[in-house]
Amino acid sequence: MHDTLPKISVIIPIYQHWELTQILFDALARQTLSRSDWECFIVDNGSDFVPAADTLPDFVSLLKCPQPGSYAARNRALKEAAGELLVFTDADCRPDSQWLEIIWNAYQSHRHPTLIAGGVNVRRFDGQKPNSIESYDMAMGLPQERYTRHGYAVTANLSIPKVVFDRVGTFDDQRFSGGDAEFCQRAGKAGIPLAYLPEATVDHPARNSWDELTTKLKRVKGGQVRSGPIKRRIKFIIKTFIPPVWAYWFVINSNKINRSQKATSLLIQTRLWLTEMTTTIRLLANGKMERR
Numbered sequence: 001m002h003d004t005l006p007k008i009s010v011i012i013p014i015y016q017h018w019e020l021t022q023i024l025f026d027a028l029a030r031q032t033l034s035r036s037d038w039e040c041f042i043v044d045n046g047s048d049f050v051p052a053a054d055t056l057p058d059f060v061s062l063l064k065c066p067q068p069g070s071y072a073a074r075n076r077a078l079k080e081a082a083g084e085l086l087v088f089t090d091a092d093c094r095p096d097s098q099w100l101e102i103i104w105n106a107y108q109s110h111r112h113p114t115l116i117a118g119g120v121n122v123r124r125f126d127g128q129k130p131n132s133i134e135s136y137d138m139a140m141g142l143p144q145e146r147y148t149r150h151g152y153a154v155t156a157n158l159s160i161p162k163v164v165f166d167r168v169g170t171f172d173d174q175r176f177s178g179g180d181a182e183f184c185q186r187a188g189k190a191g192i193p194l195a196y197l198p199e200a201t202v203d204h205p206a207r208n209s210w211d212e213l214t215t216k217l218k219r220v221k222g223g224q225v226r227s228g229p230i231k232r233r234i235k236f237i238i239k240t241f242i243p244p245v246w247a248y249w250f251v252i253n254s255n256k257i258n259r260s261q262k263a264t265s266l267l268i269q270t271r272l273w274l275t276e277m278t279t280t281i282r283l284l285a286n287g288k289m290e291r292r
Contacts, residue, residue: 004036005082005083005084006036006037006038006039006082006083007037007038007083007084007085007104008033008037008038008039008083008084008085008086008087008100008103008104009038009039009040009041009077009081009082009083009085009086009087009162010028010038010039010040010041010087010088010089010100011040011041011043011074011077011078011081011086011087011088012024012040012041012042012043012088012089012090012091013042013043013045013065013070013073013074013077013090013091014042014043014044014045014047014073014091015044015045015046015047015070015073016047016048017091017092018047018049018050018051018091020091020092021042021091023092023094023125024089024091024092024093024094024095025056025057025060027093027094027095027096027097027099028040028057028059028060028095029057029059030097031095031097031098031099031100031101032097032098032100032101033100033101033104035059037100037104038059038083038087038100039059039061039081039082039083040059040060040061041060041061041062041063041077041080041081042056042060042061042062042063042091043063043064043065043073043074043076043077044062044063044064044065044073045065045068045069045070045072045073046065046066046068050062050064061080063076063077063080064076067173068176069173069174069175069176069179070155070176070179071171071172071173071175071176071179071180072171072173074088074155074170074171075170075171075173078165078170081162083162084161084162084163085103085104085107085159085160085161085162086159086160086161086162086165087100087103087158087159088155088156088157088158088159088160088180089155089156089157089202090155090156090204092204092205093120093156093157093202093203093204094125094202094203094204095157095201095202095203096200096201096202096203098200099118099200099201099202102118102197102199102200103116103118103159103197103200106195106197106200107159107161110195112192112193113161113163113164113167113192114161114192114193114194114195115153115158115159115160115161115164115184115187115192115193115194115195116158116159116160116194116195116197116200117144117147117148117153117154117157117158117159117194117195117196117197118144118157118158118159118197118198118200118201118202119144119145119157119196119197119198119199119200119201119202120141120142120144120154120156120157120201120202120203120204121201121202121203121204122137122138122141122142122203122204122205122206123138123203123204123205123206124138124205124206124208125203125205130206130208130261131208132261132264132265132268133206133207133208133209133210133212133213133268134206134207134208135206135257135261135264135265136213136251136261136264136265136268136269137206137207137208137213138206138256138257139250139251139254139256139257139261139262139265140247140250140251140254140265140269141204141206141207142154142156142204143250144156144157144196144198145196145198147181148194148195148196151184151185151188151194152180152181152182152184152185152194153180153181153184153194153196154180154181155179155180156202156204157200157201157202158180158184160183160187164187164192167187167190167192168183168186168187168190168192169186171183172227174227175223175227176219176222176223177219177220177222177223177224177227178220178223178224178227178228179223182227182228213268213272214272214275217272217275217276217279218279221236221240221276221279221280221283222283222288224236224237225237225280225283225284226283226287237280237284240276240277240280241277241280243273244269244273247269247273248266248269251265251266251269252266
C-alpha cells in the first residue's frame with residue numbers, strides 16, 4: 001500500500017499465459033525506482049486459470065476484465081490507476097532494471113504532456129541459438145523506433161501521462177489489435193507529441209513457432225480489415241495483395257541476423273504473405289477477428 005499517491009502506474013493485460021509472468025515479476029522487483037513511487041496492475045482478460053491474488057508479488061494488484069480484448073483490459077486499469085504517468089507493457093516482457101527510473105526522468109524533462117515510447121528488444125531469453133522462426137522475429141519484430149517515426153508505438157513499452165486520456169479519451173476497446181497505434185495517432189492529432197526513448201528498454205521473447213507467427217498475423221489483420229475508418233481498411237486490404245518489398249528489404253538490411261538466417265527469413269516472409277492474403281479473404285467473407 002502507498003501512504004502517498006504513486007508517480008507511476010504500471011498496467012499489464014494478460015490472457016491465459018500466466019506461466020510467463022515470473023520473468024516479468026522478477027524484472028519489476030529489480031526496478032531501481034523506489035517501490036513507493038510506483039504501483040502495478042495486472043488485468044486478467046478471461047483466462048481459464050487465474051492465480052489467487054495473495055500468491056502474486058506484494059507490488060501487484062490483480063484486476064479482472066470480462067470484456068474480451070487487451071485494450072478493454074487496459075481501460076479497466078485506468079479506472080483504478082492513481083499515478084500521473086501510466087506505463088504499459090506486456091505480460092511476457094522483461095523490463096530493464098532502470099526502466100521506470102529512466103522513463104520517469106524523461107517524463108519530468110518534458111514541458112508538455114508527451115507520449116514516451118521505450119525500446120523493445122526481441123530476443124531469445126535463454127541465450128541459446130535461435131531457430132529459424134526466432135531469427136525472423138528478431139529481425140522483424142516490434143521495430144519501435146521505426147514505428148515512432150510514423151507517429152505510433154506499441155504498448156509493449158509505452159508511457160502515457162494520465163492527463164492525455166482526459167483529453168483524448170481511452171483506448172478503443174472494440175479492437176483486438178492496433179489500438180495502441182490508433183490511440184497514438186489520435187493523440188497526435190490533438191497536438192500531443194510522441195518521443196522515442198531507446199534507453200528505457202524491455203526485452204520481448206522472440207516467437208518460436210509458425211503457429212505463434214500466424215496467430216499474431218491473424219490478430220493484426222483482423223484489426224486492420226475489420227476496425228477503424230473505411231478508407232483505412234481499404235488501404236490495408238489493397239496493401240495486403242502487394243508484394244511486401246519493404247519487408248524483404250528490412251530483412252536483408254537487418255544487423256540482428258547473419259546471412260544464412262536472412263535467406264531463411266526471406267522464405268518465411270513469403271510464406272507469411274501468402275497466409276496474410278488468405279486471412280484477409282477470410283475476414284472479408286465472415287468478419288470474425290482473432291483475439292489471441
